[in-house]
Amino acid sequence: MGKDTQTKGTVFVALAANLVIAVAKAVGGLISTSPALLSEAAHSVADTLNEIFLLAALRRSRRRPDAQHPFGYGKERYFWSLLAAVGIFVMGGCFSFYQGITAFHEHEPHTLKAFLIATAVLVISLIAEGSSLVKALLQVRGGAREHGRSFRTELREGEDPTLRTVIGEDSAAVLGVLLALAGVGLHWATGGRQWEAWASLAIAVLLMFVAYRLGKDCRDTLIGEAADPRLRQRAHELLTRQPEIDTVTALLTMRLGVDSVLLAVRVDLTEGIDSETVEEAAVRIKSTLAEEFPELDQIFLDVTDATAEDRREAHELGRSLRAEAARHEGRN
Template sequence: MPQGSAKSGGGESTLTVLLALAVNLAIAIMKAIAGVITGSAAMMSEAAHSVADTFTEALLLTALRRSERPADRRHPFGYGKERYFWSLLAAVSIFVSGAVFAFYEGFRTVLGEPEEQASPVVGYVVLAIAFALESVSWTQAVRQVRRGAREEDRSVPEFLRVSDDPTVKTVFMEDSAALVGLLLAFGGLGLHHLTGSSVWDGVASILIGALLAVAAYTLASTNRGLLIGRQADPQLVRAVWAELRDVPEVEQVVDLLTMAVGTDRVLLCARLDFDDSLGAAELERACVRIDAALREAHPELDEVFLEPVPRTDPELRARVLARYGDLRL
């Protein structure tokens, strides 16, 4: 991604999160009031859902702010992975604050004494307003996702799968889950109103809990992989491999290691078999030139390490084969 795009993308991520925070806070208050008035378990579950989303946005803002700090002596590769840590906590927040409460309300309603419904019209009005407000936040998240996918020439599902920016994915998924949750709450409230049975309200609450649990697990899995140390975008890896292979002084690319160390920040280690006729000074100049060329072509490369190695080293080849299989390196 070009440098300007990366900077503008960071600003857009902040805008997306701030908009979602404001929307979810307003919706949470409305749902909680409506839940108390109507006595609806599904409405109370949706209130908990919005509270969880509000906490999530606050954690994502923390992630955006702390991950932008520059590298220092204690963290020579920077603080980019803080974004993944705080985003992982956001996923935990969705499960603990949203899913667990929704399951509790749902099973309490289904298994407990039948409950009378009061003022269902209030619930319908609040759900309609919440759907309209949530759509605003969701539209901004979709706009950012589509722009990112278009810039990288990917489909939206592929972009969401490989993106190393968890903030926009988190907002997109939680807003999508919120819209589905509102429809479930509306269905539970409506069926309770029509049949007089609070079981439908409880079932809707349980379904909302399941929805939140799936969303939380998906987001947690993404951030777990990034925290452990996920390989960079395969498109970037293939491009760097091809460029190194075409360098005149390089006879063979023996190994290529990459790791995402933050959003649009990649650590690269290339093990190269250089022409044996090169002198020490020529090898040094070649490494400097290769480093500069790679950084110019790929601004997301944060650190580049070039290691001269013989391609015939059996121990090194065994490690490469164990990692990637026989790629005919």
């Protein structure tokens, strides 16, 4: 819950910044008739609505399991983050694309007053968006220290989609403001309005790319993404070390939420174990797994007789888990 409180604070900062900036950009864009500034206004409006989606995700994903949702509501966080990605694409990207296309056919004069208004609004926006981005990145750095991995790895593979969405939005916002500033500046310097049109189109492409990346991450988890390869490999090693287990024939995982993972294991026990010992061993093994890996809050242990084919697959399972964990470690 402490992480959620920190993430909620980051989202609130982004919400406040985007709300104020959206109003400033819209007013400034209407006064200056700058298509690049109006595109950025649409961008900020989309981000503002998306922060509301993310706050809903934080609240709803922590609801307790019930009869209709026995594994809890952890995946709601990914659903609302997916909606946020759609919002970035539709409200930000499509409107910016429209502004860019129409700007090629407009020929309104760009006065010094309009240039100064657009520039002032964009510079203030850059400071506000940059401050929000810095706060989100500081939270990522704290997570990297906690998990003992690099900043880049934490940024790429952090479990919280809400934080990744905020960082994606803020990064796109900072780059979008820089593109708008370039378009406005070149328009003033050359007298060609097409520079702002190109800036609007560049902002549209940027927003659509960010929306695609965020949506892809959420889609993978909603479909049913496996847990971290290192966790799977370590869980497999722990199981194979248990004296009652002869062979681990299958090990399946699925992320249910930010800090919730389902583990389903099929094992063949050593010969000569009576039914009472089997029950005691199952309870102890589950307890050991839960203690070693706190994120494993749903553990299912299936005892079966392994065939010769199962044993061959079990050998391949151990080899593939070690190889995948090694590749994952190498990328980090």
